[in-house]
Amino acid sequence: MAMEITQFLLAAQSADANIRNKAENNLRQLQQQNLPGFLLSLSFELANNGKPTESRTLAGIVLKNSLDAKDVSTKEALVKQWMAIDISCKSQIKDLVLRTLSSPVPEASHTSAQVIAKIASIEIPQKLWPELIQSLLTTMTQQDSPASLKQATLETLGYVCEEISHEDLVQEEVNAVLTAVVQGMNLAEHSAEVRLAATKALYNALDFAHNNFQNEMERTYIMKMVCETARSKETDIRQAAFECLVSIASTYYDVLEPYMQTLFELTSNAVKRDEEAVALQAIEFWSSICDEEIELQEFENPESEDSSSSHSHFIEKARSSLVPMLLETLLKQEEDQDQDDSIWNISMAGGTCLGLVARTVGDEIVPLVMPFVEANIMNPDWRCREAATYAFGSILEGPTIEKLAPLVQTGLEFLLNAMRDENNQVKDTTAWTLSRIFELLHCPANGFSVISPDNLQQVLSVLLESIKDAPNVAEKVCGAIYYVAQGYEDAGSSSSLVSPYITTIIAELLRTADRTDGGDSKLRFSAYETLNEVVRCCNISETSQIIAELLPAIMSRLDQTLQLHIISSDDREKQGDLQASLCGVLQVIIQKFSSTDDTKSIILQAADQIMVLFLRVFACRSSTVHEEAMLAIGSLAYATGPEFAKYMPDFYQYLQMGLQNSEEYQVCSITVGVVGDICRALDNKVLPYCDGIMSLLLNDLSSSHLHRSVKPPILSCFGDIALAIGEHFEKYVPSTLQMMQDAAKACAQLDSNDEEMVDYGNQLRRSIFEAYSGILQGFKNAKPEVMLPYAQHLLQFIEVVFRDRQRDESVTKAAVAVLGDLADALGPNTKILFKDFAFFPEFLGECLQSEDEQIKETAGWTQGMIGRVMVS
Amino acid sequence: MAPHDVRRPFKRPAISDQQRRRDLSLLRQAQNRRDAQHQARCLASSVLSLQTQTPEPVPELEIELVEEPESKPEEESESLKKDLDVCQASKLKGAEARKWFASQLMLPEWMIDVPDRLTHDWYVLARPAGKRCIVVSSNGTTVSRLRNGSVLHHFPSALPCGARTRDQSGSSQSYCILDCIFHESDQTYYVIDMVCWRGYSLYDCTAEFRFFWLNSKLAETGASDSPSRYHKFRFSPVAVFNCDPSGLYAAYTGVVSYVKDGLLFYNKHAHYQTGSTPLALVWKDEHCSQYVIDTDGKGDIPSQQQVVLELQDDGKLSTSDDPPVVFGCLDRDFIQRSELHFGSFLKFAIGDGGLSFVDGKLEKADLHYLGKTNRARIFADSYSKVIFQYMVRHVPLKFDDLLASVSSSNDQENKTSDVEMVG
DSSP states (O other), X not given: OOOOOHHHHHHTTOSSHHHHHHHHHHHXXXXXXXXXXXXHHHHHHHHOTTSOHHHHHXXXXXXXXXXXXXXXXXXXXXXXXXXXXXXXXXXXXXXXHHHHTTOSSHHHHHHHHHHHHHHHHHHTTTTSOTHHHHHHHHHHHOTTOOHHHHHHHHHHHHHHHHHSOGGGSOHHHHHHHHXXXXXXXXXXXXXXXXXXXXXXXXXXXGGGOHHHHHSHHHHHHHHHHHHHHTTOSSHHHXXXXXXXXXXXXXXXGGGOGGGHHHHHHHHHHHHHHSOHHXXXXXXXXXXXXXXXXXHHHHTOOTTOHHHHHHOOOHHHHHHHHHHHHHHHHHTOXXXXXXXXXXXXXXXXXXXXXXXXXXXXXXXXXXXXXXHHHHHHTTOXXXXXXXXXXXXHHHTTSSSOHHHHHHHHHHHHHHHHHHTTOSOHHHHHHHHHHHHHHHHHHEEGGGTEESOOTTTHHHHHHHHHHHTTSOHHHHHHHHHHHHXXXXXXXXXXXGGGGTGGGHHHHHHHHHHHHTOOOSSXXXXXXXXXXXXXXXXXXXXXXXXXXXXXXXXXXXXXXXXXXXXOOOOSHHHHHHHHHHHHHHHHHHHHHHHHHTTSHHHHHHHHHHHHHHHHHHHHHHHTOSSOOOHHHHHXXXXXXXXXXXGGGGGHHHHHHHHXXXXXXXXXXXXXXXXXXXXXXXXXXXXGGGHHHHHHHHHHHHHHHHOSSSOGGGXXXXXXXXXXXXXXXGGGGGGGHHHHHHHHHHHHHHHHTSOTTOHHHHHHHHHHHHHHHHHHHHHHHHHHXXXXXXXXXGHHHHHHHHHHHHHOTTOOHHHHHHHHHHHHHHHHHHGGGGHHHHHHOTTHHHHHHHHHTOSOHHHHHHHHHXXXXXXXXXXX | OOOOOOOOOOSOOSOOHHHHHHHHHHHHHHHHHHHHHHHHHOGGGHHHHHHHHOOSOOOHHHHHHXXXXXXXXXXXOOOOOOOOOHHHHTTOOHHHHHHHHHTTSEEEEEOSSOOTTHHHHEEEEEEEOSEEEEEEEETTEEEEEETTSOEEEEEOOSSTTOSOOTTOOSOTTOEEEEEEEXXXXXXXXXXXXXXXXXXXXXXXXXXXXXXXXXXXXXXXXXXXXXXXXTBOSEEEEOOOEESSHHHHHHHHHOOOSSOEEEEEEEETTOOOOSEEEEEEEEEOOTTTOSOSSOOOTTSOOOSSOEEEEEEOTTSEEEOSSSSOOEXXXXXXXXXXXXXXXXXXXXXXXXXXXXXXEETTEEEEEEEEEEEEOOTTOOOOOOHHXXXXXXXXXXXXXXXXXXXXXXXXXXXXXXXXXXXXBOO
């Protein structure tokens, strides 16, 4: 059955593209003609020690790619394909790849380890390969197994653990795997290669060890082995051991107490003396501990004893030694580290950890850090000045405003002056620190700001001067301006303070966006983003004239992007990025102006021209729509209302394109939102487009390719459409309601232990209710009877949701509203149904006592609606 | 094993303005969706747009119309039988809009006999004398309109969205519609019913619920407080009683801050039905009203009762009721001789022959033609009004009769005989 494929596999790696393409075609043909035979041939190739390494490796990779893919739906198809293969053929393949583990050629054994893990990921959860774990473990316990086989076997165990869930193995298997892996780390018995493979395997197996970590003896044994391994003489083994410790810190935080002294010494030595790769992991250990404690503090429930008892206050206890250790690392900066985003070094990791420590211990960080800041900030050595500034910037989040305010108030003047430092890195960090100060300590709306009418001018003049500095500094300055502007949002009369400067700020930001000295487009991007925030937060009544002048300036920039000469795909990408920024600014301006009656007319006057620009931006691409332009069009539709109808004939094709873009799900999601905007703007004038829109939406909803986050908005969108077109929605009812009922069923099957799925379930429920509300209200005046057959299902679903303990407020609000809509739209017809569903008085009672005014009001209305039905 | 991929953000603000734009758009869309659904839930939402779209002054003709019901309050059971739905109504302008407004109030019939179960199913309240009006608060202002749609006052109030003050929360869709009587001497709006509250329609709610809502909500807002800078007129609830003997007695004799003009009866289970309805009734006598017997244009009481009837195309003379009640018939000659047109409103006096009834139904009326009515008039009299006026002049329904009917049915189950405010 196996075919001879060596030649093709070798040719497929040829330098000659013709030969390569031909070989790839041949392989593809073989695969299509006889998949089982092809996979078997690949396994033979991989297992055959007589074949060239290159063809064996490629055979393994092709085999692996026939079992798994990144894309979820492709992966599902591959799994089905594998499951369909004859069982004897599959066991032959499995034997072959297992046998390859003992190959003396490391490439072959390594590749087969990956293939085994992929087969395991399909078969182990379905209990189709029960003997795998045992056969791997047998290899480990056989005295005569060569080191290379043990290494490959440990690798395989690690990969398998990475692929499957801990629920797929019984506890005895877990115990045996952990035993095999931990023994593989034993210094006395094994070579460095085996120990490295074992340590890496342990990293993947840690998730399986929950029960073992609850048992003190087993836990202590594992911890002892990991700590010993962390002192190995081989750097890569030490690094792998520290990675295990990082993982243990977040997975097993609550049982770490007895080991903390040892762990502190171990990590502290690593940070001070070890190679950077190891030191980084040692710092990461403490960052992970901070993450755990911050989470415990944020979600602390004062009534529950559990959460407070699981908080061990490791950071608080270690702070007086931990903080000096971290401050040391700050002095180990690399030259020009601010110019390159891919750098991650010990001073960056240390500074990041310092910030997390500040968030964990709050005020207590201040006396530990300030002496370091004061001792270094005037030092002639730039490293000292930069480290001091960075330390100061890092501790601004965590301590109370009361504690920080006096420090920042005295420090601000110094920092503003430091923007004239001779060193680029010092200025970079100073600008970043200023942006942190404005982010965290400039909030006039809440009554506190380090910026006063007295120093505002100075602050702005320093920032507007420094924005002309080197690109990396200018980018941080943009961040500082962003937060200065943000502070004045909704700040009442305080926002007038900044109004006189808006013209200059906008001019400087536009000039910065035009700079060409930045190596990439980051500075331009930051400048436009800051411009957005300035527009969003400015006092509209005082600055509408200025923003009105900004509008044509941005439109003309967008127009210029359409004239660009596009040759390469790189050009195309740059054009797209620039258009994204400019459409973003336009969207913010549209939204700002349409928020008040006085300024709305400015948008209405320019609407035709703006829309023409957006259509031309869309036309720049053939297959995808521009996300930012789509977002902006939603705002435009909202601003123009029914007038938007005249743009529909030209715009509709892009709307369709957006709804079909399941690959870039954000685009699809935004387009769905725009459909809602258009429905509300056009009302029944949207009718001619509804057939097309509905079929695309239904398609999206049933697609397994589309990211799930788009599905709730689609359901809500059904409600928007129904509300707009009223009785004309009738023809969509059967298919739409079927989907809504399916979605309701799907809610019940979501994992209630997974926080993310609970959130998703709530979104889904809310959207289903919104869809029902829109449809019921849409039919109310014309054909309410259309919805009668669905009333019972809806009530059942509301009852299920009512009894759901994880229901959030937005779901409650939507549920009580749709209950009223049902009674309102269907009237006396629902009387019998309401009598059958005795839960609703209890539900209304709960809502009427809610703290949320909207829920209360809605419940009152619903009560009235149901009351009307009941007395009818 | 892949390198530990912790590249924590370094010296980078944790913001993405693009994400912020998405989030803000989503927020706006959610708000717009809520408003749209909210609007659909509120039948009378279009009242809002009407109010802002019709700022032009009311023409003279309409003002004449105002005077008439003022001197003879609540005499007509007129109802514009225009089946306008709210969507269409929102597109109306000027005079059409005012007509629509005129049909938005619930108009009680006159009590010509005592309904069954008065004591169990009805409320009673002392009706304030004054101008009946519909009060709408929205978008930071409050407008009161008389029954013909003309604006009475345009003012700030403490009603939700009734004034431009900082602390007013809620969306622009939030608004209120109250059914009031403006009482001139103490410059107070007496709220006799609540039609919409914070955007929620109460049209389809029972009177029981509406009064409960009215009493609990009005107090919350401070609308009942004395006038202040942002609250030009006081809104006062009217005491509502269960229609048992003590409640009825309290409404009839109780001391109130306003001049009474009869008693209003509301069926507890009835919805707010615009136009004329038998589920709300009005009754009066000399003790509780200054205007029991209708006056003429000069304010004098004519010696004979006058009625206004509509001339149908077959010569029949009918009331404004639906279906109309026929009082008589004019012959073709008389119509031609007097140059009368079908659909016109004619004034008659009821002669000494009076009205005669068989089995409670009108059989014959002794009508004497007086002439055509004022051209501004658009409705004939209602049956209940004519009969009530007739009874007042001949066999009035007395307070004792009312009291007797509630007392006789009171002995069994009704324990809540104390004077009691609803809510």
